[in-house]
Amino acid sequence: MDAPALSVVIPVYNEEENLPVLIPSVVDAMQATGKSYEVLLIDDGSTDRSYATMLELKKTHPQLRCIKFRANAGQTAAMAAGFAQARGDVVITLDADLQNDPKDIPTLLEELDEYDAVCGWRYKREDSRWKLVQSRIANWIRNKLSGENIVDTGCSLKAYKRECLQKLKLYNGLHRFLPTLIKMEGYKVAEVKVGHRPRRYGESKYGMLNRAIPAFFDLLAVRWMKKRHLKYEIEEER
Secondary structure: OOOOOEEEEEEEOOOOOOHHHHHHHHHHHHHHHOOOEEEEEEEOOOOOOHHHHHHHHHHHOOOEEEEEOOOOOOHHHHHHHHHHHOOOOEEEEOOOOOOOOHHHHHHHHHHOOOOOEEEEEEOOOOOOHHHHHHHHHHHHHHHHHHOOOOOOOOOOOEEEEHHHHHOOOOOOOHHHHHHHHHHHOOOOEEEEEEOOOOOOOOOOOOOHHHHHHHHHHHHHHHHHHHHHOOOOOOOOOO
């Protein structure tokens, strides 16, 4: 079987109500690109009927590839598994909670003519005021300590040239810092404005405590990695 041009990677954790709405919209967006594609759904140990729903959807959408973890391993693990299994030259990621709009995918793909990775920037977020305040504080701290200028580090809607991901070694929590890790390897990263929608079903998997404290320690690790990253150029070999 020929490899598709595009791979969409979607981590799934207890999203059984969202999936029947999400997948047709993803398929519509991918068909609009005119390129061959696959959609990888990684069930991160869901305790609801997410995986059964995935298999049902696969019957009418053969482009789906359904992967099931034995137990919950976290969003970074789900993304890493998706990256390892993806066959496309371009890999796209988004959340399964319907807050990312698949219609924005072609906009990201256009920027890959000039950049190696493109990150969505949720310009007008449909979240509570408290969540917006948390996010702004977290973004400011991350950029300050990591020497970055990414406006929206938390948006999962991103597109990568496959080569950007092949050198990466991910650890738990580092999916939040993919743009920084990619820049460290010498690749060019851009941000583009994308839509954002209110959550329709289910609840957010992250709260203040289970996000902020682990993310801070992850940030310190990334800061250390940036300072210790090897940089050299071979001038001559005989």
